[in-house]
Amino acid sequence: MTLIPLPAFTDNYVWLLHNGTHAVVVDPGDAQPVFEALELLKLPLAAILVTHHHADHVGGIDLLREATGAAVYGPATEKMPEPLQRLKEGDAVDVLGLRFAVMDVPGHTAGHIAYYCDGADVDGTQQPLLFCGDTLFSGGCGRLFEGTPAQMLVSLDKLAALPATTQVCCTHEYTLSNLRFALAVEPDNLELQRYNAQCVALRNNNQPTLPSSIAQELCINPFLRTRQHSVMEAADRFDAALASSTSDSSREIAVFAAIRTWKNQFK
Ligand code: ZN
Numbered sequence: 634m635t636l637i638p639l640p641a642f643t644d645n646y647v648w649l650l651h652n653g654t655h656a657v658v659v660d661p662g663d664a665q666p667v668f669e670a671l672e673l674l675k676l677p678l679a680a681i682l683v684t685h686h687h688a689d690h691v692g693g694i695d696l697l698r699e700a701t702g703a704a705v706y707g708p709a710t711e712k713m714p715e716p717l718q719r720l721k722e723g724d725a726v727d728v729l730g731l732r733f734a735v736m737d738v739p740g741h742t743a744g745h746i747a748y749y750c751d752g753a754d755v756d757g758t759q760q761p762l763l764f765c766g767d768t769l770f771s772g773g774c775g776r777l778f779e780g781t782p783a784q785m786l787v788s789l790d791k792l793a794a795l796p797a798t799t800q801v802c803c804t805h806e807y808t809l810s811n812l813r814f815a816l817a818v819e820p821d822n823l824e825l826q827r828y829n830a831q832c833v834a835l836r837n838n839n840q841p842t843l844p845s846s847i848a849q850e851l852c853i854n855p856f857l858r859t860r861q862h863s864v865m866e867a868a869d870r871f872d873a874a875l876a877s878s879t880s881d882s883s884r885e886i887a888v889f890a891a892i893r894t895w896k897n898q899f900k
């Protein structure tokens with residue numbers, strides 16, 4: 634398998650996965666970069682996987698479906714371009730000889746899903762693959778447009794529990810701005826400092842910072858680290874009232890909510 638992030642708009646990626654005979658794309662907000670890649674690779678499009686209903690993820694579906702006849706898969710409960718096969722947690726989709734399990738990950742949108750394959754041979758290395766749309770970003774997470782902090786925390790916990798080597802393929806190149814915020818939360822996190830320098834160098838060379846991995850995100854992403862003392866203390870510094878709560882589980886949610894609110898205001 635070969636995995637390629639196709640840049641779209643200003644900071645989206647349409648992920649293209651191919652096995653040399655067929656290609657699959659994820660979240661084609663724009664059809665044009667996909668048509669160009671298929672032309673260059675001389676490959677037919679077998680399927681389109683979609684994580685949620687936002688325009689920058691669905692905008693290219695109709696043109697691609699009409700031109701290629703590719704099967705379209707998407708969330709069970711969101712308003713989507715039709716026709717498509719609707720999926721929810723517990724379903725699976727078989728493409729390119731791989732099986733992707735569907736996970737419900739509400740928070741950014743109410744019906745957001747993610748696609749997880751427990752092992753794909755990508756350029757000679759056997760790796761789990763995750764297409765997580767706008768739920769988990771490198772160094773950050775999606776905004777809570779249609780969900781609560783409690784829902785998003787459950788969704789991120791599910792993703793964080795995937796194998797450490799899982800390749801995290803998110804839809805946006807938000808990494809550097811996310812890491813600027815992460816460094817404000819955890820200025821003393823040495824791995825975060827190292828990762829930030831690595832990502833700055835990649836962007837200076839016009840290279841994507843993605844895919845990331847679950848192992849990497851567990852070390853640097855404040856939204857996966859809300860139970861770390863450093864992050865809990867930072868949430869208190871931002872807003873002691875918001876970050877405080879009586880019970881342990883609501884304390885976790887309160888810390889997560891405080892960090893998310895802080896990120897929304899961060900400049
Ligand atoms: Zn979105």
Ligand code: FE
Binds near residue numbers: 805
């Ligand atoms: Fe998006």
